[in-house]
Amino acid sequence: MELDNQVALVTGGTAGIGLETARGLAAAGAEVVITGRDVERGKQAVDTIDTIGSGRVRFVQADLSDLASVAALAEQAGPVDVLVNNAGSFPAAPTVEQDVPGFEMVFNTNVRGPYFLVAMLVPHMLEQGRGAIVNVTTLATLKGYPGASVYSASKSALASLTRTWAVEFAPHVRVNSVAPGSTRTEGVLVEWGEGVEELGRAMPLGRTGRAREIAEAVVFLASPRASYVTGSTIHVDGGGTAV
Template sequence: MNELSGQTALVTGGTAGIGLESARLLARHGATVIITGRSADRGAAAVAEIGAGVRFVAADLSDLESVKALVRQCGEVDIVVNNAASFPGALTVDQDVSSFESTFDTNVRGAYFLVAALAPGMLRRGHGSIVNVTSMVAFKGVPGASSYSASKAALESLTRTWAAEFSPHGVRVNSVAPGPTATAGVAAEWGDVNDELGKALPLGRTAQAAEIAEAVLFLASPRSSFITGSTLHADGGGAAA
């Protein structure tokens, strides 16, 4: 259970849902974990829930100054889990500019410049793993998810580009593309739509956040030592149907 001992993992959006469960699992397997989020109260609650080996750093990934401050507070990082996300639901004809921009600021720009700042240390040390949490909708059309799906498709493209740039120096980059997952954040934004998407999958249900966290752990850990530039579709068969 200590396969990640001596490693530091940064999980963005780590105070709830997939991020919280990923942080919990990484800590359980020996990593020192830094979780980020915008709410100090939720951060404190997450740290108390997970226990030793975890600390919280407040950060807003849509704000580049906040990203820079996060990098300064993190120090050297061995594992980055880009999980923080904005996921507004709106049909394309109803999408407002502000919501579109905030989605890309968090889901793409924030992740991009966070990795740009942390990757040099990984490259210098000759090891590291970056896991981008994307989405089934990056590959499959879902009405009302246009800005979110486009942002996650952009992150999928970065997975492949970063793998090409970083992997010759020992840093692996992969994606986990979850299907509909039962989290409080998704329920608040999408309501019953998420459950209906789950019922339409070959497995006939939504995922639990802890199930997606297992995929994150696999790609973050030495278990996937010969995998880079790949996407693990943890989507209940959504990519196949």
């Protein structure tokens, strides 16, 4: 299989897009490490991916907004061949009502956490001359959504890092992004409620995405099938970028 003998780390791999990505990477032969803050959810996710109990999927508890936790994660998960920066925080607030702790939490989770996780894990990839990093960003890096100012700005930073890292870590480590549109996941329903369906209806394909549909693009970019792709973004948004 195309990811045989490779270790993949998926942050936020216990739910939604991350869980489906972890499932896809495991199916492609990778040994998979998933993370999240909730230990119980982590254990359940491992069981749903590794249905035969092979032990090739493991959970490491980590909070991406906390630098000490990011360092502990790099220690416990590494070395890895594939890193998917998927864990994200997306609370909505109008700019005039945004508080400072909320602003910092979003940037610490969506930018600072992945930044230092990459800094800790990429030396091994560079040393072995092989690696793939996939950052999960959003359609909101390109479109204005009221209430999504901090979230969109944080994911735009991650989109920018994708390009810098692609150049900085070339030629052996590839770095790409997947930018989902409105995708029906547990997390998005908690934060945005059924309003997410309205956003989906406004897309040319007329519906929200499914986590599995986003994961397909992530697994492709992580795989050798994408061997000539770096610094790019795959938009999986039902046509959202086209309108």
